[in-house]
Amino acid sequence: MGHLFNRNVLLGVSGGIAAYKSAELVRQLRSLGANVRVVMTHGAREFITPLTLQALSGNPVHTELLDEEAEQGMGHIELARWADLLLIAPATADLIARLVAGRADDLLCAVALATAAPKLIAPAMNQQMWRDPATAANIATLEQRGLRRIGPAEGEQACGDIGPGRMAEPVDIAAAAADLFPRSLLAGKRVLITAGPTREALDPVRYLSNHSSGKMGYALAQAAAEAGAVTTLVSGPVALSVPEHVQRHSVESATQMLEKCLELLDECDIFIACAAVADYRPANAAGDKIKKGPDEITLQLVKNPDIVATVAGRENPPFTVGFAAETRNVVEYARGKLANKKLDMIVANDVSDRAIGFNSEQNEVTVIWPAGEEIIARASKLTLAGRIIELVARAEAASRNG
Numbered sequence: 552m553g554h555l556f557n558r559n560v561l562l563g564v565s566g567g568i569a570a571y572k573s574a575e576l577v578r579q580l581r582s583l584g585a586n587v588r589v590v591m592t593h594g595a596r597e598f599i600t601p602l603t604l605q606a607l608s609g610n611p612v613h614t615e616l617l618d619e620e621a622e623q624g625m626g627h628i629e630l631a632r633w634a635d636l637l638l639i640a641p642a643t644a645d646l647i648a649r650l651v652a653g654r655a656d657d658l659l660c661a662v663a664l665a666t667a668a669p670k671l672i673a674p675a676m677n678q679q680m681w682r683d684p685a686t687a688a689n690i691a692t693l694e695q696r697g698l699r700r701i702g703p704a705e706g707e708q709a710c711g712d713i714g715p716g717r718m719a720e721p722v723d724i725a726a727a728a729a730d731l732f733p734r735s736l737l738a739g740k741r742v743l744i745t746a747g748p749t750r751e752a753l754d755p756v757r758y759l760s761n762h763s764s765g766k767m768g769y770a771l772a773q774a775a776a777e778a779g780a781v782t783t784l785v786s787g788p789v790a791l792s793v794p795e796h797v798q799r800h801s802v803e804s805a806t807q808m809l810e811k812c813l814e815l816l817d818e819c820d821i822f823i824a825c826a827a828v829a830d831y832r833p834a835n836a837a838g839d840k841i842k843k844g845p846d847e848i849t850l851q852l853v854k855n856p857d858i859v860a861t862v863a864g865r866e867n868p869p870f871t872v873g874f875a876a877e878t879r880n881v882v883e884y885a886r887g888k889l890a891n892k893k894l895d896m897i898v899a900n901d902v903s904d905r906a907i908g909f910n911s912e913q914n915e916v917t918v919i920w921p922a923g924e925e926i927i928a929r930a931s932k933l934t935l936a937g938r939i940i941e942l943v944a945r946a947e948a949a950s951r952n953g
């Protein structure tokens with residue numbers, strides 16, 4: 552089984568009698584480590600109260616498409632981007648038909664249209680409604696579009712009928728959701744990741760640095776660990792906790808980061824340079840605090856070693872991945888860096904867009920390797936990290952095979 556640790560699961564509940572089982576489903580999802588938010592249709596609220604699902608999920612329940620407060624906090628687009636998985640359980644015949652039609656006139660359907668996350672539905676309806684050719688055709692259409700389904704199960708129904716249409720059991724739905732996030736993509740691999748900023752000392756109390764939060768590097772470490780890799784972070788100073796099953800080495804300066812990476816490199820199959828390493832450091836860090844003096848002072852800076860290029864330039868280098876933060880000609884400049892630094896892959900993002908990149912929760916990137924490129928649409932850094940790790944795993948395996 553895969554797992555849902557720290558995955559954002561958006562649970563859509565539509566209006567059928569099986570909605571009462573959503574309470575148990577929320578509990579099951581949370582017990583697998585998922586962060587759960589719930590969207591309910593108006594029909595669903597006839598069967599179970601938002602308060603129940605709010606208490607169990609630990610988050611406010613969303614019900615309205617046009618809600619002034621929600622639009623400022625978690626409106627439909629934010630919810631759509633937040634989700635790593637959209638799980639709809641129960642999915643009624645009506646909801647399924649509305650998904651097929653691409654309707655956006657209630658919150659759940661609008662989110663379903665707006666999200667790039669995978670979708671899993673657990674249909675629940677009367678057995679005759681399930682057997683109707685209209686429903687069968689709708690299900691076939693959704694599956695053709697890549698949507699996954701669990702159930703329905705056969706058995707006695709609330710209406711007294713016997714046949715297919717019962718919603719799958721919550722424990723099975725949660726397991727099916729977890730299976731969408733396999734963890735063994737990098738089993739047996741050792742991954743080393745640099746993250747965060749570096750600090751270049753001017754004197755004992757001052758330094759040069761940058762605004763990197765380290766979030767992307769830490770998300771990559773989490774995704775690599777979840778994919779089964781033995782994962783190590785070499786991290787500059789950040790305010791983040793270490794992801795589960797990741798070993799962290801804390802450093803301050805670029806020189807220390809390089810030294811630590813070289814020390815750990817023999818034990819590494821994949822090297823991912825996500826740190827925002829300072830390009831220059833003060834030529835001479837003062838031993839004592841620099842005193843206030845003249846109106847102008849001049850700092851002399853010297854170039855720092857390029858960590859990722861040093862690693863890629865070694866004999867038998869690991870599969871090496873760099874990042875490129877650009878403000879224009881993003882893909883062109885990134886391709887240049889891929890070649891100049893002799894990397895196997897580069898992840899490029901446009902830092903002129905303030906909604907993504909440094910310090911933001913979300914990102915949007917283009918992953919480039921010698922033979923191709925793939926744009927990963929705007930999503931949470933963890934979702935993005937998962938997809939980057941998938942691409943890295945695939946390319947690393949291909950590089951070994953030929």
Ligand code: C5P
Pocket residue numbers: 745805824825826827828829830855856857858859860872873874875876888
């Ligand atoms: O050349 P530029 O700094 O734009 O390249 C960014 C990539 O190079 C990132 O992967 C970053 O982690 C890495 N880098 C490095 N050492 C440096 C500068 C950048 O590893 N001194």
